[in-house]
Amino acid sequence: MSAQQAAALASAPEEPTSGIIDDETAVTPAVLSAMSHTPNPRLKEIMEALVRHAHAFAREVNITEEEFQYGVEFLNRIGKATNDKHNEGILFSDAIGFSTLICLLNNGQSSKGAERETAAALLGPFWRMNSPVTEHGGSLIRSPTPGPQLFANVRILDPHGKPIEGVEVDVWHSSPVGMYENQDPNQADMNLRGKFFTDAEGRFSFRSTKPAGYPVPTDGPVGDMLRAQERHCFRPAHLHFLCYKPGCKTLVTQVFVADDKYLHSDVVFGVTSALVGDYKLHAAGETAPAPDVEGDWYSFSYDLIMEPGEAKLPVPPIK
Numbered sequence: 001m002s003a004q005q006a007a008a009l010a011s012a013p014e015e016p017t018s019g020i021i022d023d024e025t026a027v028t029p030a031v032l033s034a035m036s037h038t039p040n041p042r043l044k045e046i047m048e049a050l051v052r053h054a055h056a057f058a059r060e061v062n063i064t065e066e067e068f069q070y071g072v073e074f075l076n077r078i079g080k081a082t083n084d085k086h087n088e089g090i091l092f093s094d095a096i097g098f099s100t101l102i103c104l105l106n107n108g109q110s111s112k113g114a115e116r117e118t119a120a121a122l123l124g125p126f127w128r129m130n131s132p133v134t135e136h137g138g139s140l141i142r143s144p145t146p147g148p149q150l151f152a153n154v155r156i157l158d159p160h161g162k163p164i165e166g167v168e169v170d171v172w173h174s175s176p177v178g179m180y181e182n183q184d185p186n187q188a189d190m191n192l193r194g195k196f197f198t199d200a201e202g203r204f205s206f207r208s209t210k211p212a213g214y215p216v217p218t219d220g221p222v223g224d225m226l227r228a229q230e231r232h233c234f235r236p237a238h239l240h241f242l243c244y245k246p247g248c249k250t251l252v253t254q255v256f257v258a259d260d261k262y263l264h265s266d267v268v269f270g271v272t273s274a275l276v277g278d279y280k281l282h283a284a285g286e287t288a289p290a291p292d293v294e295g296d297w298y299s300f301s302y303d304l305i306m307e308p309g310e311a312k313l314p315v316p317p318i319k
């Protein structure tokens with residue numbers, strides 16, 4: 001026995017008396033007893049609940065040994081499918097509604113002190129740090145990106161309607177063919193991404209192309225799950241925003257295009273009624289904010305509400 005093993009044995013709590021299992025009813029109490037000395041109270045609470053619910057789940061549906069093996073292999077495949085450019089774990093969590101549940105529990109009316117339904121939504125898998133700082137009214141189009149032009153005007157307000165100046169806002173979205181620049185060799189680095197700072201009226205504005213909806217990746221285990229459930233794999237079109245200012249709770253959100261055919265069936269359950277945006281169609285020939293606009297174009301106006309709270313940036317899902 002190594003010195004490390006001996007030290008671990010010496011510091012181990014007494015064996016629980018219920019550690020010998022007589023039948024399936026003894027398993028859950030034995031595991032809870034074994035974990036009962038966990039010093040970190042939050043870890044203890046989470047792990048005890050996880051064990052109780054996991055055991056109850058297995059009992060409810062009478063998981064067979066083959067199904068258990070399949071489930072373990074499914075989790076292993078999620079790990080193997082995850083890399084610097086793709087996060088299958090997040091995708092799985094999104095596709096079973098768990099990510100949105102966590103978002104709404106922590107930001108919606110269920111959240112401590114919240115007085116209104118939240119403007120927050122999923123971060124998604126495509127946020128990158130260090131988007132290029134862009135002037136007011138500047139363009140996010142950094143390489144040729146055919147599609148209807150979009151002119152966006154956004155305000156950031158506090159819960160009382162007062163503008164918030166100096167908010168750092170990252171904007172990113174898919175192209176009119178439904179691809180983010182990091183997925184698409186035809187787009188320049190950081191195409192359709194930009195960073196803005198709100199002015200004294202809480203405003204920022206930009207020009208881009210109208211985003212399109214897109215399929216989530218289906219070449220991994222999550223794709224197998226969607227096919228087995230006869231679900232489509234599409235997200236409705238949206239703009240992403242990440243709003244950051246010390247003293248304000250960081251706001252991560254998406255604003256959706258109302259006439260998208262997948263608005264009511266987002267594969268990752270990200271659409272809340274507060275986040276359906278007003279993307280106005282303007283016919284070709286109607287005077288646009290820029291002289292070089294050809295064909296139909298869109299305008300978009302939206303107010304985002306930031307609550308007081310802690311400013312912290314999420315971990316970028318991709319490098």
Ligand SMILES: [Fe+2]
Pocket residue numbers: 124126173174238240
């Ligand atoms: Fe997205």
